[in-house]
Amino acid sequence: MKIAIMGYGTIGSGVAAVLEKNRDSIARKTGEPVELKYVLDLREFPGDPIEKKLVHDVDVIMNDPEVGIVVETMGGVEPACTFVKKALSAGKSVTTSNKALVAKKGTELLALAKENHVSFLFEASVGGGIPIIRPLNQCLTADEIMEITGILNGTTNYILTKMDKEGESLETVLKDAQEKGYAEKDPTADIEGYDACRKIAILSSLAYGSQVDFEDIYTEGITKITSEDFKYARELGMSIKLLATSRRAGGRFCALVAPMLVGEDHPLYAVNGVFNGILVEGNMADKLMFYGRGAGSLPTASAVVSDVIEMAKNPGETLLTSWSSEKLPLADRGSWTGRYFVRMEGSREEKRVLLGEIFGDVSYVEIPGLKEFGFVTPVMTEAEYDQKAAQAGGVIHMLRIAR
């Protein structure tokens, strides 16, 4: 089996390294050696082991009938999408680590793969090295998935963990993360939640069997989280995590990305630093969690290569077909149900009667030295919360509480 890698960056070079390092065991599991024939990149890599495999013209790969599998690790929607379509149309199976591509064009590319009797796989697009796409698609098949909640972005989890443990501000920790290479120079996609949003859209589409558009998912980043929020969290025995979540409630589906308070007993509480964790609730299997390195060259490449092996073992088959192009309508943010932690101006004493009347039975949290107070509401929809919060006035910050 001969393969080509398109994009020799962090992940693409990891794929070459995994193929080299585990050459023998991969050949044994595949039933034949997996040979890297081409690497496509605009740049030159003098002295690199792949130097002689480097091509700059994608058509060299497309026109070579020996290449049965193409690995797309370029990132971004274009030109990745055009190249992937070319490959699928040329009868080559494709695996990608590119969540932007899968979230935007997944349905279309899955259909094109099916038409051409090849596969389009994307295990590495969510959760890096954590097996989650294949478990959802091949293991949890006896269940109806009721909920998926994940820490899907290692950069923000690193930042929040450090803010929690060291009491520092977002700005300070972000700068440190950028210096360590855990955050990009332009961190927008991570800290605004866009990356996590694309990933939960992919997982939800797979889990519920219909297309979830990432544009429809209400998304809040971590930019408003302060060290005061962490003081309250500690007082509550909780931590703050950026969660990407979707759930089935009645006949409807609801999805959102937001920083939430997570209690000590929650399986995601202990997912710290650059690690990712994905909690899946089936109606039969109950709660399951998948945990591991959500990024990094070799872990992500490990997931890509597992797709390569699966495709090499099943030539002429379309391995992933369960994601229909029918659009899944999402209920709006107002139908989200849960408890809310609220920071409010003034003192508990002066607001107690009013809040009792508006919110019912709340529990209070106070931090010595702050001219404000916090409270946790009973369970209600977010529409109810919005209305009550407007009525009460003086809200400084609201955080949802993960159930």
Place this chain on the structure above:
Amino acid sequence: MKIAIMGYGTIGSGVAAVLEKNRDSIARKTGEPVELKYVLDLREFPGDPIEKKLVHDVDVIMNDPEVGIVVETMGGVEPACTFVKKALSAGKSVTTSNKALVAKKGTELLALAKENHVSFLFEASVGGGIPIIRPLNQCLTADEIMEITGILNGTTNYILTKMDKEGESLETVLKDAQEKGYAEKDPTADIEGYDACRKIAILSSLAYGSQVDFEDIYTEGITKITSEDFKYARELGMSIKLLATSRRAGGRFCALVAPMLVGEDHPLYAVNGVFNGILVEGNMADKLMFYGRGAGSLPTASAVVSDVIEMAKNPGETLLTSWSSEKLPLADRGSWTGRYFVRMEGSREEKRVLLGEIFGDVSYVEIPGLKEFGFVTPVMTEAEYDQKAAQAGGVIHMLRIAR
């Protein structure tokens, strides 16, 4: 697709319930309805929905060519093994939840399935509802597995969690667990670690690709764990878990089942109560954890039915073949490497010089009111530890520390 269930106990009746409850989504994923045709059991179930499907003679199932898949949920090696062999020889695929059968006869049954162009699957035999067999076999294929460490027995984890949180003795907690149905009347297989031992043998065979005999695995149960051990554990910021573990070290493999100290930063630390957690370390993906309900009727049945769906979708194929019958030689307990926590008679002051000479740089732990003290050794092999402990004398209890 018509199937039969052999054994209508906790798991067998769960399988019938899952097939009924998720009938539509299972039919959609399989591509055809999955119909339960027979249930084999010695007992009668008057008034039960499966009453009319009940048979007492296994040959009714074996001789019916309409039955393509047989579910074995009887437990125990015999007569389960004889029945499974009959089914495979009759060209029927089999899935089982029976770890005793898989640990004892897995290699033989896998070979028999291959011979007959059918499948023998056993997702539910380890970790209940947690997908672990298929992820090891189909997802982590790009990796060489370096280590598997699991909390694989819910009964002992429930007992240890309760001893930890409530400071009670093993006897008290065991009685409570028996009353709640979490422990059997005869709890030997659980508390002596035999159940966990069979499960780690299965996982290790799959992960390393060669037969690991459970009889070769050094196994210690939890019967010697006292509330004093938990006092030390708390002092160390750790908990005590019954871990079943195997690792690749150099060219050799080492496996053991024993209660171990697990630190707060360890992914298995937060796996409490009846939950199971399985940590897998790949040489590329690094550390991964799979977490969920390791027992219970519906979660375990969910895993069984996921096997049924996979087999129904792939008729005439042998889905699991990677486990060779070649025996994997295990290094003995003496080659295990790690740190050890030791409780010792006497006082730290009187033993300090001696222990420094024997063990080198140890760190001490003391619990007010106890006429003994504890210390943690540097990293060494267990053979070295044994020799040094004999030299020092006065050891009350030793616990390995999970790395």
